Amino acid sequence: MTVGLKILSITPGTTVQDLGRTGFLRYGVTGGGAMDVFALAEGQALLGNVVEDAALEFAGAGGRFQATGAVSVATSGAVMSLKLNGAPVGWRQSLRMETGDTLDIGAVVDGVYGYLHIAGGFQTSRVLGARSTHLRAGFGHVPKTGDVLLAGAPKRSSNRVGLPRSGYFDQRVLRVIWGPQSHHFSEDTRARFAQAVFEVTKMRDRMGIQVRPDSGAIKSAAGLTIASDAINLGDIQVTGDGTPAILLADRGSSGGYPRIATLITADVPALAQIPTGDSFTLEVIERSTAVDLLGKFRATLAGLPGKTAPMVRDPRDMGDLLAYNLIDGMLRGDEHDDN
Amino acid sequence: MTDDRATAVFGPPIVRIAGDMGLLVEFGEVYHPRINTAVMAFDTEVTDLALNGVIETVPSFRSLLIRFDPLTLAFKRLKAEVEALLARQDWYLARPPGNRRSWVLPVCYGGAKGVDLGEVADLTGLREDQVAAAHSEHPLTVAMLGFSPGLAYLGQLPEIWDFPRKTEITPKVPCGAILVAVRQTVLPGTDIPTGWRQIGQTPFRSFNPDHSVPFLLSPGDEVRFEPVTETAFAAYDMDQVLREGRA
Numbered sequence: 254m255t256v257g258l259k260i261l262s263i264t265p266g267t268t269v270q271d272l273g274r275t276g277f278l279r280y281g282v283t284g285g286g287a288m289d290v291f292a293l294a295e296g297q298a299l300l301g302n303v304v305e306d307a308a309l310e311f312a313g314a315g316g317r318f319q320a321t322g323a324v325s326v327a328t329s330g331a332v333m334s335l336k337l338n339g340a341p342v343g344w345r346q347s348l349r350m351e352t353g354d355t356l357d358i359g360a361v362v363d364g365v366y367g368y369l370h371i372a373g374g375f376q377t378s379r380v381l382g383a384r385s386t387h388l389r390a391g392f393g394h395v396p397k398t399g400d401v402l403l404a405g406a407p408k409r410s411s412n413r414v415g416l417p418r419s420g421y422f423d424q425r426v427l428r429v430i431w432g433p434q435s436h437h438f439s440e441d442t443r444a445r446f447a448q449a450v451f452e453v454t455k456m457r458d459r460m461g462i463q464v465r466p467d468s469g470a471i472k473s474a475a476g477l478t479i480a481s482d483a484i485n486l487g488d489i490q491v492t493g494d495g496t497p498a499i500l501l502a503d504r505g506s507s508g509g510y511p512r513i514a515t516l517i518t519a520d521v522p523a524l525a526q527i528p529t530g531d532s533f534t535l536e537v538i539e540r541s542t543a544v545d546l547l548g549k550f551r552a553t554l555a556g557l558p559g560k561t562a563p564m565v566r567d568p569r570d571m572g573d574l575l576a577y578n579l580i581d582g583m584l585r586g587d588e589h590d591d592n
Numbered sequence: 593m594t595d596d597r598a599t600a601v602f603g604p605p606i607v608r609i610a611g612d613m614g615l616l617v618e619f620g621e622v623y624h625p626r627i628n629t630a631v632m633a634f635d636t637e638v639t640d641l642a643l644n645g646v647i648e649t650v651p652s653f654r655s656l657l658i659r660f661d662p663l664t665l666a667f668k669r670l671k672a673e674v675e676a677l678l679a680r681q682d683w684y685l686a687r688p689p690g691n692r693r694s695w696v697l698p699v700c701y702g703g704a705k706g707v708d709l710g711e712v713a714d715l716t717g718l719r720e721d722q723v724a725a726a727h728s729e730h731p732l733t734v735a736m737l738g739f740s741p742g743l744a745y746l747g748q749l750p751e752i753w754d755f756p757r758k759t760e761i762t763p764k765v766p767c768g769a770i771l772v773a774v775r776q777t778v779l780p781g782t783d784i785p786t787g788w789r790q791i792g793q794t795p796f797r798s799f800n801p802d803h804s805v806p807f808l809l810s811p812g813d814e815v816r817f818e819p820v821t822e823t824a825f826a827a828y829d830m831d832q833v834l835r836e837g838r839a
Contacts, residue, residue, distance in 0.1 A: 278650045278659070280799075280807040281737045281781070380801050390741050391782060392801070433608035433616040433655075480623040481738060481745075482652035485611040485659075507652055507738030515611035543612035544662040551663070 256322030257403035258371065260396055261355065263316035268386035268459070269377050269394050269402075270368075271307040273502065277381055278483060281506045285385040285392070288366045288459060288502055288525040291554065292330030295416050296370030298557035299327035299347040301409035306374025307384040309396060311367045312458075315358025318369070320350035324404055325372040325411035331364025331526060332418075346415040346564060347372075364422055364526040373405030387503055389460065414561040424523040425533045429514040430540050432488065437475035437511045446471050446513055451497070452532045459503040462524065463496055470495025473511035481509040487516030499524060517543040519550035598684035602627050605634075605678055607671055613647070615658045615670055619683065623653040623776075625748055626684050628735045631656050632812035633686035637677055643670065651811040652736045653745070688733070692812045695839050697779075698820040698828060699728065699770050701792035705825070708758075708789035712772060715755040715789075723791060726752075727770075728817040732777060734809050742781020742799030744809045749775045757787040768794045770817070779815075781807075792819075795828035796839055803834050 270293065273286020287293040287310060296308050308329075315333055327347040328335060335342045336357040342348060344367075350356065361367055377384050377394035386393035396402065435443060449466035456463035472495045484490070488500045490510045499516055500508075501524075514537070516524060527533060538546075602620055610616040617634060620627035635651045638658060645665025650657040660670055701724035702709040713720045732746040749772070757773040763785050765771065771778040771788035778788050781799030794817070798809045809815070833839045 276648045277741075277807070278648055278657075279737060279811060280741065281739060281743050282741045381806060392741075430609065430612065433610045433618065475621075479621045480653040481736065482616075482618075482655040483610075483650040483657040483738075485614050485657070487611060505739050506650075507736065517612050540609050540612060540667065544667070547612055548663055 255403050256320070256324050257375075257401050258318040258324065258326070258356075259321055260398055260400045260402065261317035261319055262398055263396055264311060264314040266312045267316065267396050268310050268388065269307050269375055269384050269396060270310040270386065271305055271374075271384050273385045274381045274383045278506050282381060282390065283484075283502070283504055283506045284486065285383065285387045285459075285502050287368070287385075289330050289368070289522040291419065291421060291522040292366065292368050294554040294557050295329035295345065295419075296327050296368050298561055299329070299345075299414055299416060300325055300370055300372040300411075301407070301558070302370065302372065302374055303408065306370070306405070307377060308368045308370040308375065309402075311358065311361070311369070312365065314360050315367065315369070318356045318358070320352055320354045320356075321401055322352050324350050325407065326350060326356065327370045328358075329368045329370065329416070331361045331367040333361050333367040334359035343415070345418065347411065347413055349411055349413065365528060366525055371402075371404040372407035372411060376403045376405050389503055413564040415564050416557065416561055421523040422526055424520070425527070425531070426536050427520045427524055427533050428517045428536050428538045428543065428546065429489065430517060430538060430543050432485075432512055432515040434475075434479070434512045435514060437473045437479070438471070438513050439474060442471055442473075443513065445469070446497075447535055447537050450532050450534055453527050453529050455529050456498075457529060459501060461498045461500040461504055463498045466497065471497055471513060473513070475511050479509060479511065481507045484508050484512070485515055487518065487521055488512045489514045489516065501525065517546060519543070519546045598626065599682050602630070602684045605630070605683060607674055607678075609667075610657055613659055613662060615660065615667065615674065616655050617658070617674060617678070618655040620654045623735060623747060625733070627654050628733070628747070629688055630683035630686050632689055632692070634677070634683055635811070636689040636691065638674070641673060641677070643673060645670075652738065688814075689812055692814060693810065693838070694814040694816070695796075695809070696816045696818055697794045697796045697839060698824060699724070699792040699794045699817045700822055700825040701727070701770075701819055703822070705793035706770070706791040709791045712789050712791050716752045718752070724819040727772070727777070727791060728819055731814050731816045734811055734813045734815060735776070737807070737809065737811055740780060740782055740784050741801075742807050742809065743784065744779045744781075744798060744815075746777040746779060746815055747775060749777065751775065758789060759787070761785050761787050762790070765790055766793060767797060767799070770794060779809075793825070795825050795830060796833065797830055800834060805837060808833075808837075808839075
């Protein structure tokens with residue numbers, strides 16, 4: 254029998270996300286997909302899912318979900334307050350839900366984008382090969398109260414496991430490489446850009462993040478004279494008033510504003526999880542170094558299933574969960590984060 | 593124009609790093625039909641190389657982005673392949689790729705389907721009853737798809753069409769709106785907000801997400817617009833276009 258989760262309430266802005274779409278950029282469709290692909294991979298590791306499986310992505314707050322049958326679920330990404338049948342449960346773990354059990358996902362307490370995964374993945378409709386909701390393009394399912402989101406067939410039997418909190422949540426130095434339009438900026442401007450402290454502004458969504466440099470406006474000599482071309486994930490665009498914006502999953506596919514540099518692929522999850530108001534700095538690296546980091550990033554993702562550790566006790570049996578300090582995820586004590 | 597002069601005026605093409613998963617071949621900084629045709633011709637050749645590790649190619653007004661997996665295909669190898677291809681001919685003299693398609697798209701000009709036609713008449717110096725004929729007189733080329741799914745930028749219209757976009761944004765124009773400014777025509781595949789000026793609408797839908805071929809227009813395709821009446825607009829059989837794959 255097909256089982257899933259019924260949505261009893263949900264925060265607007267919640268989307269279904271998988272790895273997104275590939276091959277349609279030439280037709281004006283950007284990849285979309287999870288803002289934090291590391292967190293997406295964590296959820297798959299906790300449940301034995303395949304990398305393509307879809308999860309719910311929350312931006313700031315969650316919702317209330319009821320199991321329509323016995324299901325395994327897991328949480329990842331930004332830590333959010335979580336209760337199973339009213340009892341607090343730790344984040345970044347897999348959980349067993351029986352028919353009628355309710356899961357309450359509250360506000361984010363650490364990070365920005367949190368994820369709810371289900372064993373077998375959510376089976377919402379596919380558009381152009383992916384289930385990712387792209388609100389601006391009108392693609393994919395928009396989760397709403399009353400929906401029953403069905404799960405696919407689980408790949409393995411459920412065992413309760415957890416993952417430790419990953420270091421990228423604290424990463425405040427982001428790596429960039431100079432891009433195809435860096436030469437439209439003077440050497441002085443590039444130097445100021447590279448040394449600036451950037452504040453994440455509230456002008457942020459799945460399309461991108463406007464950031465405020467302490468160096469003053471970053472202006473291009475080219476102004477607005479260059480014709481549009483394709484925009485890469487992580488391109489840092491500078492609009493007329495000198496405000497940089499880092500373009501992310503749901504960005505437009507093309508644009509004509511000058512772009513000064515590109516965030517490396519491996520650091521996109523770290524940027525996505527920086528809370529509004531926090532600051533970061535940049536480190537300009539060589540392309541070849543970025544490729545090495547991409548290799549390490551992929552290896553870390555591939556190694557996540559091996560990092561999962563059995564939960565010692567079921568939270569249903571534990572009287573006072575907070576006393577066990579599980580709120581930040583499973584801590585076994587003998588492991589360290591080398592991500 | 594001789595080979596030497598074409599490259600001297602428009603080029604040379606420059607190979608650039610575009611993030612850790614991209615290589616950009618930039619044929620120019622502006623939109624010019626010769627630069628754009630070079631991009632389309634080069635795209636066809638790069639695609640024909642079928643290099644393992646290339647994820648997709650993205651032609652634009654002025655450049656070709658090659659997205660690739662640098663752990664499968666080394667940047668240096670891809671760059672060498674691209675440079676060898678670039679050296680093979682003067683790409684600014686290239687002819688449009690032989691596989692490009694031609695479309696004839698009906699357009700109902702003016703009225704509720706072309707609310708800015710009067711304004712465009714003033715900007716071009718044409719009489720209102722001349723706008724449709726002037727706009728549909730020349731075949732156009734899909735110079736790029738971008739901004740939103742299936743949205744085509746078509747060029748290049750004569751110089752009288754060289755006026756700016758509006759300063760204010762129209763919150764929503766329909767899929768199929770015929771939008772003009774800066775010597776270009778924009779044909780969106782979905783409803784979009786826009787600053788471009790709407791002179792008409794086509795019942796042709798370039799983007800059909802549930803169809804086996806979701807995108808009908810491709811970069812480099814030729815498009816001719818054909819003025820039609822409201823009645824012909826209403827009678828247009830898009831399902832037949834989808835069945836036959838042509839219009």
